[in-house]
Amino acid sequence: MRKAIVAVVGRPNVGKSTLFNTIAGKQISIVQDTPGVTRDRIYAEASWLNYHFTLVDTGGIEPVSDDILLKQMRSQAELAIETADVIIFVTDVRSGVVDADYEVANMLRKSKKPVVLCVNKVDSVKKFGNDIYEFYSLALGEPFAVSSANHMGIGDLLEEVVKHFPKEGEAEEEDDRLKIALIGKPNVGKSSLTNKLLGENRVIVSDIAGTTRDAIDTEIIHNGVPYVFIDTAGLRRKGRVTEEIERYSVIRTVSAVDRADICIVLLDATEGITDGDTRIAGIAHESGKGVILAVNKWDLVEKDDKTMQEFTKKLREKFSYMDYAEILFISAETGQRTQKIFEMVDRIHENQVLRIKTGVLNEIMARATAMKQPPSDKGKRLKLFYITQASVSPPTFVIFVNDRELMHFSYTRYIENQIRENFGFRGTPIRFIIRERGEEK
Ligand SMILES: Nc1nc2c(ncn2[C@@H]2O[C@H](COP(=O)(O)OP(=O)(O)OP(=O)(O)O)[C@@H](O)[C@H]2O)c(=O)[nH]1
Ligand SMILES: Nc1nc2c(ncn2[C@@H]2O[C@H](COP(=O)(O)OP(=O)(O)OP(=O)(O)O)[C@@H](O)[C@H]2O)c(=O)[nH]1
Structure with a gap:
């Protein structure tokens, strides 16, 4: 199933990033450990209940002048419309509905994309509750009152968002192409x-x-x-x-x-x-x-x-x-x-999808460790006890060792090379899970 893409759009300073962080929580996925990959936070893999989705933050518009602001907001909304499955349109209860909000709301409405209207900074329903009504005038349906900063109203908002996700199994049948x-x-x-x-x-x-x-x-x-x-x-x-x-x-x-x-x-x-x-x-x-x-x-x-x-x-x-x-x-x-x-x-x-028999893998590992002694640290030497293939796509191997700390990247790489010398695995990455013996599976 393709993961749904949810984009957060809205004027500067309405709290998009705060909402993004609140929804993404600690799950922010910055593509890491690969040279050249940008470290900027572009998107996060988020989940709520059993739903998993890609959340896209938009931001960085500098409000130089009203004209430019509007142009940039339009362009941002267009990109979101082209790419996302659901759009969260964030507004600010404290500034009320402003002209730029109407502009963007019109674009979003015309696009026929599912839009969920978020009225942010409602830190107190008692204080701001009545101010929410004017957001109905954006004609995007029910406004969801949220306080991103205080994690309030997020559940209701997301419940509405996931309603618009492509339904499981709707388009996808068994597909082995x-x-x-x-x-x-x-x-x-x-x-x-x-x-x-x-x-x-x-x-x-x-x-x-x-x-x-x-x-x-x-x-x-x-x-x-x-x-x-x-x-x-x-x-x-x-x-x-x-x-x-x-x-x-x-x-x-x-x-x-x-x-x-x-x-x-x-x-x-x-x-x-x-x-x-x-x-x-x-x-x-x-x-x-x-x-x-x-x-x-x-x-x-x-x-x-x-x-x-x-x-x-x-x-x-x-x-x-x-x-x-x-x-x-x-x-x-x-x-x-x-x-x-x-x-x-x-x-x-x-x-x-290649699977290698455990016996063969252990033979390769035994030969490899005999040829090149495993590293040691502070008098303790790494011991490799056992290797087995746990899964495919990508082929993943579990190696049981005496001390995980001693299993350096370079030695794992060496074992990988030994496996590749025997079986190639060209075109696919292979992965290793290092476990200490006695650990539970
Ligand atoms: N009181 C209150 N303040 C909030 C809330 N959410 C965000 N803010 C504040 O609003 C300001 C703007 O928040 P951001 O999340 O940076 O807004 P943004 O829309 O991402 O801004 P840009 O990056 O300029 O587009 C910050 O000072 C936040 O602390 C909220 O729920 N309540
Ligand atoms: N000579 C030559 N020209 C190529 C080749 N492949 C693509 N082009 C030309 O390169 C230009 C871009 O090709 P596209 O197929 O539109 O590239 P794209 O990656 O789909 O581009 P985007 O839609 O912008 O992401 C066109 O003018 C193509 O005719 C090639 O193998 N040789």
Whole structure:
């Protein structure tokens, strides 16, 4: 099931960030530990009761003048409308309804997106209760009185929000088709690649029901096997605040990756590797999904017999934390090597679901520890007792040790390399859970 996206919009200073923090609680998920990934708080994975959703904060509008303010608010609301499933429109009981609120309310209403109207800073119902009525004039339905600062009214607000979520099982049936997200910065050729693949293969359905307008799902049959490609369509950039575009592009990528089994990170061969690429690859890496780094527009590159090798080397350096990723040089324009994608995706999927017998794993580990002694600290040496595979997609291994503290990242990496030497697992990350013996499962 795709996670719902909830966006918080409203004028500056009405308390959007405070509400965001209150809803997200401690669950704020900043993409961490991956170089190049922005540390700014862009979104949070939030949950309420049994509902899980992605919460998007909007902010940072500097009210230079009323004109500019209005323009920026419009642009912000437009982005939210294009991307979110539900919009929380935040207003401020202390300032009452102001002109800018009417403007935004009109846009939101016209969009036909579910909107939940939040009247914030109602710290005391006794004191402010009567001031809530005027918010009915925004014609967005019932206003929900909230005090974000005091965590009041949040439950009622969220109850209304989750009512608008796509219903479980409504669009999604058992679906064992492989899903492939095409991600990458603007203009790298995502749409061109989809079109090329479409042109060269049999197409059954496009625009599958149950998907949002921002990501277009296309089913492509190749050698009789159906694949679903998720294309993250570009956002129009005219007159938009750049950071906001960035923010929503990230959300779209996250959402597409979330639904996919394998991500194809497209890069533009003519531009080399940019920060934008690193950020997007980081999202794929953190997700645990399969990854192909596809260098597109290869037709535009002047090359000799070393060019591909040199580019590969640069990729491996820049993306050293994801050396499992497969690399492909393609041209969405000429179709060069684009058909290889299917073969590669199949192979990666086989690796994602590969299970290794416990006996074999323990043999590999025994050999590995004999070849390279485990580290020790303050006279205590790391002992690895037992390894077993706990799950697939991504393949996850549990290693039982005497002291978790002694299991350094570099030694885990060494064990990973030993496993990869034997089984490859190309294209998929593999994960390790380190447990001390005697600990409960
Ligand atoms: N009394 C009261 N103050 C609040 C409440 N929620 C937020 N505030 C205050 O309102 C001010 C603005 O809050 P923010 O959460 O930063 O507002 P914002 O809408 O994110 O502002 P921008 O980032 O400028 O768009 C801060 O001083 C908050 O402490 C509330 O429920 N009650
Ligand atoms: N020469 C060449 N041009 C390409 C190739 N792939 C894409 N292009 C061109 O690059 C431009 C951008 O391609 P799009 O497919 O629109 O890129 P996109 O990633 O979907 O862009 P957004 O929608 O902005 O995210 C177009 O002019 C394409 O014709 C390629 O392999 N070779």
